[in-house]
Amino acid sequence: MCASNERLPFFSVEKTYIIVPLTSSCEWIGDFETLLKASPHGTRPWSGRRSHSELLGQNNERSDVMFKLLFKNMTAKNWIAVIGIFLLTLGQVFFMMQIVSYIGLLTGAVREKNIAEIWWYGLYMVICAILMAAVEIIIRFVSSAAASSTVTALREKMYRRVNEFAIADFASFSTESLITRTTNDMQNVHLAWLTFLKTAFVAPITMVWSIIILVQNANPRLTVITAIWLVVLVAAVVVLLMLVTPKYKIVQKLTDALNVASRENLTGVRVVRAFNAEAYQEAKFDKVNVHFTKLQIFTGRALALFTPLVMLVMMGLSLSILWASAYVLNNMNVDAANTMFATTNSFVMLANQIVMSFILMVTLIVIWPRASVSAKRIHEVIVHEVSVLDTQNPVEFKESGTIEFRNVGFAYPGTDKEAVSDITFKVNKGETIAFIGATGSGKTTIINMIARMADCTRGEVLVDGVNVKDVRQSDLRDRIGYAPQRGFLFKGNIKENIAFKNPEMTLADIRWAAEIADADGFVMAKRNGYDSEVAQGGSNFSGGQKQRLCIARAVATKPEILIFDDSFSALDYRTDKVVRGRIAEKLPGTTRVIIAQRVGTIMDADQIVVLDHGKIVGLGKHYDLVRNCPVYQEIALSQLSKEELGL
Numbered sequence: 001m002c003a004s005n006e007r008l009p010f011f012s013v014e015k016t017y018i019i020v021p022l023t024s025s026c027e028w029i030g031d032f033e034t035l036l037k038a039s040p041h042g043t044r045p046w047s048g049r050r051s052h053s054e055l056l057g058q059n060n061e062r063s064d065v066m067f068k069l070l071f072k073n074m075t076a077k078n079w080i081a082v083i084g085i086f087l088l089t090l091g092q093v094f095f096m097m098q099i100v101s102y103i104g105l106l107t108g109a110v111r112e113k114n115i116a117e118i119w120w121y122g123l124y125m126v127i128c129a130i131l132m133a134a135v136e137i138i139i140r141f142v143s144s145a146a147a148s149s150t151v152t153a154l155r156e157k158m159y160r161r162v163n164e165f166a167i168a169d170f171a172s173f174s175t176e177s178l179i180t181r182t183t184n185d186m187q188n189v190h191l192a193w194l195t196f197l198k199t200a201f202v203a204p205i206t207m208v209w210s211i212i213i214l215v216q217n218a219n220p221r222l223t224v225i226t227a228i229w230l231v232v233l234v235a236a237v238v239v240l241l242m243l244v245t246p247k248y249k250i251v252q253k254l255t256d257a258l259n260v261a262s263r264e265n266l267t268g269v270r271v272v273r274a275f276n277a278e279a280y281q282e283a284k285f286d287k288v289n290v291h292f293t294k295l296q297i298f299t300g301r302a303l304a305l306f307t308p309l310v311m312l313v314m315m316g317l318s319l320s321i322l323w324a325s326a327y328v329l330n331n332m333n334v335d336a337a338n339t340m341f342a343t344t345n346s347f348v349m350l351a352n353q354i355v356m357s358f359i360l361m362v363t364l365i366v367i368w369p370r371a372s373v374s375a376k377r378i379h380e381v382i383v384h385e386v387s388v389l390d391t392q393n394p395v396e397f398k399e400s401g402t403i404e405f406r407n408v409g410f411a412y413p414g415t416d417k418e419a420v421s422d423i424t425f426k427v428n429k430g431e432t433i434a435f436i437g438a439t440g441s442g443k444t445t446i447i448n449m450i451a452r453m454a455d456c457t458r459g460e461v462l463v464d465g466v467n468v469k470d471v472r473q474s475d476l477r478d479r480i481g482y483a484p485q486r487g488f489l490f491k492g493n494i495k496e497n498i499a500f501k502n503p504e505m506t507l508a509d510i511r512w513a514a515e516i517a518d519a520d521g522f523v524m525a526k527r528n529g530y531d532s533e534v535a536q537g538g539s540n541f542s543g544g545q546k547q548r549l550c551i552a553r554a555v556a557t558k559p560e561i562l563i564f565d566d567s568f569s570a571l572d573y574r575t576d577k578v579v580r581g582r583i584a585e586k587l588p589g590t591t592r593v594i595i596a597q598r599v600g601t602i603m604d605a606d607q608i609v610v611l612d613h614g615k616i617v618g619l620g621k622h623y624d625l626v627r628n629c630p631v632y633q634e635i636a637l638s639q640l641s642k643e644e645l646g647l
């Protein structure tokens, strides 16, 4: 009877303890599932250069990268927070151990029916529990703030670095990959760092503290039992990790493939419909999806074993300790048995504390490798040496509105052949130079070197009389207005898009630019005029409208040099003529660089550069080229009759 009375408080204590591992392991599995859903990798399966080693985590210094990345980006405040968390954790474990040690005293007081002592011990334990909870809350607050601020700094650093990227740098990382690196990879690092801050100290401290107390208790039988169960737990977790981790790496790789399949299907939805290729696309998607699902089910099932496993160890451990104690208690008198039972009670709690600490550490062990892969990907971007750098000693521009190429060659990274070679020409202020040639002949590549979107790999590019590498990039680009080949608008409204460089621009100036680009008419026809909304990428405008707004944005800054990369091709013949006429009339001193497909667009240019396979095969005026340059002649004759060309 006495024994059953004594058991009651024990089981109630045990019950409260069951809740802790449940919550903790559920949290752990939740984290894992979030990680599975997330794709930390760029959608670039074709890039053997990174994806494989990254996705499979074949990198010996992964963990170092994680710490290197975090430590490098931690401010003094972050370091103080980490030290603070360590000290707070010591306090938290102290209160926890106080509760554990008072259980023995409380049991003694219950035995002696000393009500006053029961109250005092109870009160002390409640205070310790409250303090422990308070410290825990503070630790969570501080770790959340510290983890967020470190990752925010990291994200900012990465964003700034990507903004400095030139074309060659973008060729090293795909756009999708950069987006995933800034979002999902960051999330992984954030989660791992947060978990580290919350658990990395508490687990070892609790474990060491509990082991010290257990050893001090010097109960060899109970210590051996605890050790056996711990070995069972470690072995089970190792097997589980060995089962799950390789699959987990494939899951990451498949997430990548899934991203590509979805993205391709979404961006090419119109083509898919037009070709009735839904079934084909679906089959492609299904292949990845089914494989992905199977793996996820496998990892999910394997991880589902974790909670029952931990429960089994905890229960088994408690049961074994009680069993062993029961034998001892059997031969004792009631007083000695009561004392022994109090010790047993504390022992069960301490043993469970060790199991708990182990679980916390396992959480981190599982999250860390994936975060390390992500950290490596982030690190790659941050330490990537930008190919176009500002000079230390910038010089002054010598002229105004001139462009000169001296024997320029350019090879894209990863290619050994130059995309353009031996490019030499000079344009004076106010002149128009035009580039014409077949697709892929190198027109865009050449003009990209003017504003240092890419640096030539051979020769010299001069703007306003100085090598573009010897001036500040921002000074150089201040002199240049640029309309890209693919009209790109920013989300916002029309006004903001045209006044992109100078948000202070007056509406009159905005309209002046729009009129030159022949865009004022269609903008004013909209209900909200210049305040009309522009969807992301300008998707609510037609190709020609987008191009006109891009031309307006380029001319709005009244630059010295205007570059149009095939900007007129999307315009009808009339608009093309009108826009060129207005640019010539309103911006007479501006040097113009025009890439065009239509001979009609460039006939009046001061110089026409005819390109073929990256080389200049003709340079001069229309009149001469049409007679002396076979490539130009061929292009011209494919568009205009001999009579129109005056041949």
Ligand SMILES: Nc1ncnc2c1ncn2[C@@H]1O[C@H](COP(=O)(O)OP(=O)(O)OP(=O)(O)O)[C@@H](O)[C@H]1O
Pocket (backbone or CB within 6 Å): 171, 412, 413, 415, 419, 437, 438, 439, 440, 441, 442, 443, 444, 445, 446, 485
């Ligand atoms: N990012 C890149 N990486 C590797 N090669 C590239 C890259 N961009 C272009 N090229 C190659 O460089 C060559 C010239 O391309 P470029 O874009 O300059 O041609 P283009 O004359 O502007 O063609 P289009 O009229 O189609 O715009 C092509 O052979 C192309 O395949």
Ligand SMILES: [Mg+2]
Pocket (backbone or CB within 6 Å): 443, 444, 445, 485, 565, 566
């Ligand atoms: Mg081009």
